[in-house]
Amino acid sequence: MAPKRATFYTFSNDTACDSAKKFVEDAGVLLTVRNIEEKPLTVRELKGLIGHISVKHFLNTASPEYTKFNIDEKLNDRDEVFEIISENNSLLRRPIVTTARLVTVGCDKRKLADMLQIAGGNGQQQDDSKGNLKNSKYVTRRTTSRSSDTKTTTTSVRAAK
Numbered sequence: 001m002a003p004k005r006a007t008f009y010t011f012s013n014d015t016a017c018d019s020a021k022k023f024v025e026d027a028g029v030l031l032t033v034r035n036i037e038e039k040p041l042t043v044r045e046l047k048g049l050i051g052h053i054s055v056k057h058f059l060n061t062a063s064p065e066y067t068k069f070n071i072d073e074k075l076n077d078r079d080e081v082f083e084i085i086s087e088n089n090s091l092l093r094r095p096i097v098t099t100a101r102l103v104t105v106g107c108d109k110r111k112l113a114d115m116l117q118i119a120g121g122n123g124q125q126q127d128d129s130k131g132n133l134k135n136s137k138y139v140t141r142r143t144t145s146r147s148s149d150t151k152t153t154t155t156s157v158r159a160a161k
Contacts, residue, residue: 004029004116009049009096011037017095020107024097027118040089043082049098055081058105060093 006024008031010017025031041049050058055078059071065088074080085091097104097112104115113119 004118005032005099006030006116007032007034007098009034009036009041009092009094009098011035011090011094014094016107020095020097020109020112023109024112024116024118027113027116029116029118036089036092036094041086041092043079043086046082046085049096049103050082053103055085058092058096059085060091063088063090065091 006029008021008024010021010033012035021031021033055075059066065071065084069084069088069091071081071084071091074084093105095105095107097115099116102115104111
């Protein structure tokens, strides 16, 4: 069986991201790592990454830029929010881990294990000091079925308890 692959969007010097990355790599998943601090995401890349999922799930509300740019007031204008994020990637929660069909935002190892179908997620939410964030999101995006002519997109979001 071919090894599992994922894309891992992270920031430099982020111990929570480093812990999540190590967890995923130790499970044998081949990662394409992108440091969004060094190579920020463009508006086009953000649109492709987020798709029709609510932008709120990807936003780091603790970022000073979140308040500075009054993001809460701009959430109805996705294009403007994407433009602001592309210029200030610190507005994104991290890490963002993607496969061809799924996206996970945050460092919850259980959610990462579920998404990537790997062992090791102990089912317990841990604090930042152990590499997990209490408010991690698990976002599922089902893409178009190849067996039908109709296009459907389904999105569900579960907040970690």
